């Protein structure tokens with residue numbers, strides 16, 4: 013397959029994805045995800061927005077230092093200070109890229125109050141500046157799909173002349189539709205002098221549920237870089253999902269003859285990791301990586317599947333790294349079996365980690381007859397989210413509930429190593445428990461989201477609980493799993509609180525830049 017048919021995969025989970033409120037990841041989590049992306053064959057990793065905070069800068073620099081095959085890219089607004097800071101972070105990579113952007117649509121031009129000529133000049137100056145630092149420069153006209161096409165052609169030409177090597181065409185607000193998405197890229201390539209010397213990229217948001225379709229249509233129109241995120245993570249309705257475009261190109265190579273360099277068998281594992289570290293659960297019916305994507309419940313489907321899997325499956329679970337076996341483990345299963353099952357699920361544990369998980373596995377197996385793959389994944393998530401953030405821990409919880417309100421919770425928390433006990437009442441057992449946490453550890457954080465999912469079927473199923481909290485503009489998500497929903501709720505609440513505390517301690521004066529990045533893009 014000739015190079016012109018190769019589509020580069022640009023992953024922005026760590027930048028656009030992480031920008032999603034509540035999806036903030038820790039430094040170590042970002043390094044881990046970057047390594048997984050690199051190993052999976054992602055061509056370009058957008059590792060962050062270095063001017064946004066010290067934390068972002070450090071993460072991008074470290075990812076750049078550790079990178080193997082991927083190009084490491086950082087985002088910067090259209091000013092010299094941002095671009096310099098971005099370069100300082102990405103320059104450690106063997107393959108650095110500076111990505112600089114400015115909003116070009118009428119609405120976005122009004123924000124920095126630049127007229128068309130002034131903006132054109134700003135684009136020329138900033139792209140030239142970036143190109144003097146780095147020979148790999150990506151330029152984006154933010155809100156391109158709502159920019160006048162003539163003006164878009166004009167500014168794209170300026171960026172190319174100033175040295176941009178990739179022109180990204182963002183559908184910032186998820187407004188375009190497939191035919192228009194293809195047409196826009198086709199027009200730019202036809203009309204802009206020098207277009208054949210650069211790569212055109214597509215960057216779609218999913219506000220109308222068309223991000224995947226729009227990205228694939230852009231490829232038909234001539235784009236050869238797709239910008240996307242794992243699980244479609246991203247602000248509002250999210251970005252194009254990496255796993256969807258990659259598998260669509262693979263499965264429908266007959267009508268879309270383009271290749272990517274992605275090792276698809278790593279998709280499932282990275283999807284789980286991103287879901288865990290971002291705290292954003294993957295919806296059950298999500299294409300490719302959803303829990304039900306390969307499940308066949310109805311009799312007719314099951315019958316067909318048994319005769320020939322292709323009857324109802326257009327791809328094999330193994331293609332995305334999903335193993336067929338949902339081996340049942342139980343209280344008699346040993347350490348070796350646990351290690352091997354976890355390895356199959358993508359968790360390669362050191363001996364001491366295995367010991368910790370084994371204790372928790374035994375406790376779960378005592379309460380639950382069969383421990384399934386999904387139970388083990390939930391157990392691992394629980395283990396990991398507790399590891400890094402543990403100033404406050406749930407030591408004991410007993411709730412009294414029934415038809416008569418109010419319900420009450422008797423709770424002991426360990427706070428900085430010291431036990432504290434209280435009893436609180438509330439409207440239901442979860443409310444009573446949260447009130448008890450608040451009584452023991454008073455705080456101003458506001459609960460933004462409380463979500464419960466059953467991990468498997470049956471009345472002894474584990475529940476995974478996600479809790480999102482906000483305090484002074486900082487958002488943190490906590491997760492936990494337990495066969496007891498109220499215990500999982502208490503632990504998830506405490507986990508979110510611990511994460512907020514870490515964030516509060518680490519917060520720096522620049523931390524809010526990220527929140528204003530779009531408004532301040534000029």
Ligand code: KIV
Pocket residue numbers: 028113152154155180182183184185215217
């Ligand atoms: O959606 C968007 O326009 C962006 C740009 C910063 C590329 O994320």
Ligand code: ZN
Pocket residue numbers: 028182184215217
């Ligand atoms: Zn975006």
